[in-house]
Amino acid sequence: MHYTLDGSDDPSNVLNLMALDAYVTGEQPHAVVRTLDSVADDIDLIPEGGILLRSISGASFLQLVQGEGWTLRTQRWRDGTGQAVVTAVTRERAEAVAAYVTDRTGSIEEPGDDKVDMGFWYRSARGPYRSTRSIAAPRWAEIEQNYSSGSGAALGKLMSTQAGEVAGRLVLLHGPPGTGKTTALRALAQEWGDWCQVDTVLDPEAFFADPSYLMEVIIGSEMDLHLSDGESRGDGWRLMVLEDCDELIRGEAKEASGQSLARLLNLTDGLLGQGREIMVAITTNEPLNRLHPAVVRPGRCLAQIEVGALSAAESSDWLDGEPVSTEMTLAELYARRGGTDPTMHEAEIPMQQVGQYL
Structure with missing residues (x-):
């Protein structure tokens, strides 16, 4: 040579x-x-x-x-x-x-009972890259009281799903900001840890816009995935998490996102997803009636859950009996417990006299 x-x-x-x-x-x-x-x-x-x-x-x-x-x-x-x-x-x-x-390499902090190893995908200068981090992930029983009765029942059913019960490939959590959608997904990673690897795609726009990026993530067989008991596996169920993807799945997404919506649908219920045990979880702040009908059609979703605010009575119970007159989101409840009343507003700053600078 x-x-x-x-x-x-x-x-x-x-x-x-x-x-x-x-x-x-x-x-x-x-x-x-x-x-x-x-x-x-x-x-x-x-x-x-x-x-x-x-x-x-x-x-x-x-x-x-x-x-x-x-x-x-x-x-x-x-x-x-x-x-x-x-x-x-x-x-x-x-x-x-x-x-x-x-x-001799890997995550510096070993995952404990309250943590899970989650993958984070992004497109780097060297192409698609997956980094693994140990993140805090509560058990569902610890946070169930953070959700309204309707949302909690639906989420509880999702948490108890096993690999042989997967009937749809899309998990859709929709509702206003601050209602606990991301927290629910972290709990899902904990509850499904024995049979499903959960990964987050940090740049979903690039993920669906670039076919080579998509194929590397979906088909890449060189990933070293691990179950919670430490056993290594190259195959098995995977859940790809896409957060705040309003533009991708709202009603006018076909015109706004080009082929991205089509690739998402193909991944969850088309040729691209055939032979791969993969699901997609999407969170959005859009109401259900504003989502693209192809996304919410019967049979596509394993779960389609509205994560809303707690009622006034549920909010009062969450606050240990403190009187509440209106429904509150989880973020508002934590703010109230921390001493910040979200219904109170800062006093307006009085209008100041300014000179004629121009």
Whole structure:
């Protein structure tokens, strides 16, 4: 093999060529690539028996390590994410070296009983990327009193759904701001943790506008997903969360969003979703009668729940008997409990006399 370097190349080009040399020649014909969610600055990613051949510090930190029958190239970017590329003489050896690296990286805080690992998808300069974070997620029994009787009953039924009971691919939570839709989804991630991985798409507009981004997320088989009991799985139910997608699903969405609505419908009840155990959860502030009829048609939704304010009586009970004369949202209730009465307004600032500046 012959390689040519010129003045436009930098040390990373040399390191990348060296990392792939044994793979190109066939000496190490097996390769494994792993995405690293969180890599500490001081972490040692050199497996036992490995020799550091090259390192580069700059916009990212790269290392080239070689051991008996394997080669490892690791890269850590400034945001703490990274990548590991392993080539080896056997598939088993490549997987073992990759497992060593991934075991030493990941979320800094281990999830507890009140936390779940949630994936966050976004389109970066390197293409679609998934980062995993441990987030607080309450049990449904702990927050059930935060919802009105009608909303609570519907949400409770959704929380108890099992994998074999999935009859629709869309979960739609609609209602005014501050009623607890996001909190309900965090509880859903907790209740479904044994059989469903929950991911959030941070840029839904780009997600549905770019087919390559969509396909990478939906079909990407290299994601290392984990159940709550620690077992790894490549397949299984996944729930993609899209928050505040009013423009995507309202009545005039077809004209405003182009093919985005069509791709959403295709994902939940079309060819794109066939063979993939995937659901989509959408939150919106739009009332039901303003949503596109194709989104809310019978059979498409696993759940279609209006998350509204608590009645005056329910609000009073929530506040331990404090008198309430009108319905209140969950955000207003927490503000009232914290000492801020949402029905009170700041005194108006008196009009000040101003000069004729112009």
